[in-house]
Amino acid sequence: MNPLLKEFLAESRDALESIGIILMRMEKTPDDAQLVEELFRIVHTLKGSSGLFQFPEMTRVLHAGEDLMSVLRQREISFTQLLADQLLDAMDFVALLCDEVESCGQVAATHSEQSVLLAERLRSWIVKPLTDSATNTDRPTASESVFALDDLGEVHPLDSVPEAIRSLAEGRAKEGVQLHWVRYVPDSECFFHGEDPLHLARQTPGILYGRILAREPWPNLVSLDAFRCVLEYQMLVATDLSLLVEHFRYVTEQVRVTSFDPFFPCRPSNDLGISEIHAWQVNRIPRHEQNAFCAILSAQRRALRVESEPKGCEGRLRAIALVLQHCAKAIGDESAKPKIQQALDAALVLQSGKPLLDLLHEWVGDQDLTSEESESSPESSVSPAPDDSSVSGILEPLLDSPDDTKSPVLSISDTQVESTISGLDSSFPSDHPEGTFSKSTREEGPKFGRRADDHLVSKTLKVDQEKIDRLMNLIGEMVVAKNALPYLAKRAEDHFGVRELSREIKAQHASINRIAEEMQDAIMQVRMMPVSVAFQRFPRLVRDVSRQLGKNVNLILEGEETEADKNIVESLSDPLIHMVRNSLDHGFETPEIRRALGKPPTGTLTIRASQEADHVLIEIQDDGKGIDPSLVKRKAFEKGIIDQAQLERISDREAIHLVFAAGFSTAETVSDLSGRGVGMDVVRNAVEKVHGTLALESVVGKGTLVRITLPLSMAVTKVMIxxxxxxxxxxxxxxxxETVRVARDDIHQVQHQQATILRGKVLALKPLNGFLNLDAPPKPNQDDQFAVLVVRSENGSLGLIVDNFRETLDVIQKPLGSVLTGLNSYSGSALMGNGSVLMILNVREMF
Amino acid sequence: MPIEYGDSTAIFREMVGVDEAEDLLQWLHNKAHPRIDLSECTHIHPANLQVLMAAATMIVAWPPDPTWRQWLESALPKTRGDL
Known part of the structure; x- marks a missing residue:
């Protein structure tokens, strides 16, 4: 995966998490302006980053979210729970997209609909369109005011694009798609804001054609500033205006859009005025037809100005001549007929429209000739427009430097004067009458597109976990290698008889040992994470589930700063979620019942983390109805988890632990049992996997307490050999x-089982040899006593008969690989200092 | 490297970011007849494009994507030099 995308995904996850946390906090303090600011900043950053990639669904939802944040922070709407719900939904959707991007590298188009829906829902909060800020919404009705309309004068946008594109555009228009001419003039400083205008332009929805023009003549290379943007982008687009508004949302003030119909002149009023057609007595035709007449003539004139390829030239000239003939006929000017024919003949010979154009000028005046001259002014010649000079008519009002050649333009018509003046304003988004944002509101408004500014300097270094794991493995190897030194010292003394060397080796070992231990400690510290990482999901979970169930639950988190190894903390989050969900579902009563029982209507769920020696203790306590042992017993009996004898013998305390038994978590149990039960064996397994233990206390009517004890780190395991x-x-x-010595006489045979009495209690005994399928009988010591290792698990105690006890050792346990993975009798292996392999037994399998 | 500078030809590869502009400008400035190969280029940050436009550099190969090529051709001289 592209490293940038990787970074983005990591950042997005962090951002989404922060958003969730802030929303929770806002529910408590909805008026905290700082929180809103923070929220806006995060959503804005996230949206900005998502724009770097091709995830329109994501960006769309984030856009809407950002809009909402924007009105929220301007206090135009107030924060409500429903709003929080929808924002959380939207963020969940974004998280989903992130997951999808991570797994398959892209977002499926099927999400598009949902993203539109979510975005609309968010936008529906924005009660009124903000006409005075850059965060305008993309309502089609309001779009007119979003972009400044571009005054193209009488130059038809289609005239300047290649023939093939033109027919494509006309085809799209026939299908009913609106055509727009978009002119995007980015801010000259935009590169410093991390913008890529060309990318934005290329991504324009519905783009048919685009071109890049320089706004000013190029200086020589020595004085060129590559980072000052002097380009502008022009595009022919066939799409909905609202999509354009959305696309150029951050640069609305830099974009001008003209919507036009390819079959009609874009601005009839700017075409030939009736008064201009002085040679013809236009007033002979009815008034309402006069405008059409002028439009037709203007269209012919435009058509003549376009230099067409020789191929279609003749047909075009003939067609124009024919139109002119009909025009003449319409106003009853028969004398024009031969003149038109004559001009056509000349035009056909020259393969150029000039003779016809001249004739047209004779009739309609030549104001436009001057404007045509201005088109070949120095500015336009620097723009390497691919087509012809008529394009620069569009450009003209944009050119910054005032130029004499513009003055003739000023004389054309009032509307055009207006647009030209606005174009002369060097700050491009001028106070255009048709409504772009005025300068002052722009400056006060939110600053968009400044992604570079969003980054805060952080002292934290984000390191890939793999790198830390590698360090961890290396230090593990080092510890093992170091442990070889005492063996070496022993050999030096025993085999080679050099005690001196042996002593030196031991001294060296001591110092290496110290360094290695410190190093190990340091690396473990890096892996340490506060348990708050696992806790942070709970506010959201408790909120959502309790609302869903109609219960009132107050969550209290304590000791979030307690640290444990990353793996431990991560392994914690799933079982915790399970238990919290269970507690909410089955533990807490509804407010009505609680009130009836004399309890406060709002239940309290406490999740507490603390450190005890080298263990992390996590407690989950609720003040719900507790677990009824008799009910658990009966259920366990029905499920066949315990037999009749056990049913009678089992204590209440043991009974409630039955909820952790596998098979106890069936759907039926869940619905019937008024306590915990859903997948608690899953919880137990997850905890045991990281060598943790689980204990449950419950008082009917008072509540339940689950206590999880986890090792601080899984990296080093203390083993007894x-x-x-x-x-x-x-x-x-x-x-x-404990380890005990049991005399042969004290071992009794009870049915098939060996047992002994240890401090008044029966202890079942099993020879380890039997478990490992070794034929040899256990070896007693000289006093005919057997070495018994008493091990415990939640299933009780067991005495393992072994031959002898040895020392305890810190080892780095490695899971068994490949074919050995299936061996349940071993939990792993470790390397000893002398290079031999030590197999670690999985005691739980022996019960 | 998004831009691979040869003796007289610079080959643009995939996405050419804004950071390349300075080097590109320098390179173009130092070459008498610089030539640019865009055949493997999928996007150019406009800062680079500006430099190419200002230098009126000869493009010897265009990208295969017709739309992208059309954008570039609108900005850069269409001379097709021989490789």
Whole structure:
């Protein structure tokens, strides 16, 4: 994946998270202006970044969100829960798109509809269109005021585009699509704002044709400032105006749009005036036809000015001549007929429209000849327009430097004068009568497109987790390599008899050991993350679920700053969500019932994190109805999880732990059981996977407390080494309860099971050899005592008979790879200092 | 590198960003008859385009995408030099 996109996705996730958090906070303090500002800033940044990529769905929703933020911060609407709901929905949608981009690199077009819907919903909050700010909405009715209309004079936009494009445009127009001529003149400083006007122009929806022109003559290369934008972009576009408004939303004041019909002159009023046709007595025809007459003549004149390729030239000239003949006939000027024929003949010989044009001028005056001369003024010659000079008629009002050649233009008509003057204003978005934003409002308005400004300097370094993992692996290897030094020292002394060297090696080992330990600690610190990372989803979750269930729940988070290894924190989030959801669903009563029970109507859910020695303790406590042990017992019996004997024997405390049993989480149970139950075995598994433990306390009517204990870090495991049948194995210290020696006489056979009495309690015994399928019997010591390792899990205690106990060791446990993955008896392996491999037993499998 | 500078020909590759403009200007300034190959170019930041336009550089190869080519041709001299 493109690194930029990768960065974008990472940033988006952070941004979406922050948005969620801020929205939550805003629900509590809706008037906090700072929060609104912050929210706006984040949404704006996110939207800006999304614009860099081709995710229109994402950008559209974010646009709408930003619009909404904008009116929100201007206090035109007030913050409500419903609004928060919709914003959260929209952000969820964006998150969904992010996921999709990450997995398949693009956004499926199927999301388009939903994005439009979401955007509309957000926009529906914006009660009135903001006519005085740059955040105008894209209502088609309001679009007129969004862009300054461009006065093309009498130059028809289609005249300046290549023939093929013209017919394409005409085809689109016939289909009923509106054509627009878009002129985009970016701010000269725009490159410094991180803008790419050409990219924006190229992405214009419905674009048929585009060209790039220089606004001023090029200086020589030495004095050229590459970063001052002097280009402008002109485009022929066939699309809805609203789409254009949306597309150029950030640069509305730099864009002028003229909508036109390819089959009609764009501005009849700017065409030939009736008074101009002095040679013909136009007043002979009815008044309402006079305008049409002028329009027809203007169209002919335009057609004649276009230099067409020789191929179609003859047909065109003949057609024009024919039109002129009919015009003459219409006003009863028979004398014109031979003149037209004569001009046509001359034109055909010259393969040029000039003779006909001259004739037309004879009749209608030559004001436009002067304007035509101005078209070949120095400015227009620097614009390498691909087609012909008539284009520059469009350009002309834009040119910054006032020029004498413009004066004849001023004499044409009032409307044109107006537009020319506005064009002469060096600040392009002038106070155009047709409504662009005035300068002052622009400056006060929000500054858009300044993505570069949005970045705040951060002291935090974002590092790929893989890199940290690599460091972690390396230090692991180093610890192992370092552990080899004592062996070496021993060999030096025993085998080679050099005690001196042995001592030196030991001294070296001590210092390397210190450094390695510090280094390991430092790397572990890097991996440490506050549990708040796992907690931050809860405000949203509790809010959504409790609203959905019609319950009032107040969430209290405590000890969010408690840190644990990244893997641990991450592994925490799923089980926690499960439990919180369970608690909300089954633990809390509805406000009515709570009131009836004399409880406060709003329940309290507390999630607390704290550190205890080398463990992280997470407690989830609710003041709901608690778990009824008798109900759990009965259900567990019905499900076949416990048998009749167990049902009678089991204590209430043990009974509630049955909710963690696999198979307890069936749909039926969920609906019947008035307590926890949904997938609690999933929770247990997830916790056990990271070597954590889970405990449950519950008082009927008072509430439930789940306590999760997790190791601070998974990186280093303390194991006890035991010996059996001449082999050594590791057993994680967290399951080792005690080591005892049991005399042979104290071991009793109970049915098929060996057992002993340990401090008045029956302890089941199992030889480890049997578990590992080793034939050898356990070896007692000289006093005929067996080494028994008492291990514990949530299923109770068990005594493992081994041959001997050895030391405990810090190891870096590696999961078993490839074909060994399926071996459940081992939880992993580790390298010992002498280079041998130590297999770590999975004690839970032995029960 | 988005722009690969050869002895006399610079080859633009894929997206050519705004940061390249300075170097491009320098390069064009130092070459007597610079030639530009755009055949592999998918986008040029206008800062670079301006430089090419100002230098009236000869384009020896255009991008295959007709729409993109048409944009470029509207701005750059259409001389088609031989490679």
């Amino acid at each position: 035991i010996e059996t049948d001449g082999q050594i194995f590791g057993i994680p210290m967290d399951v080792v309860w």
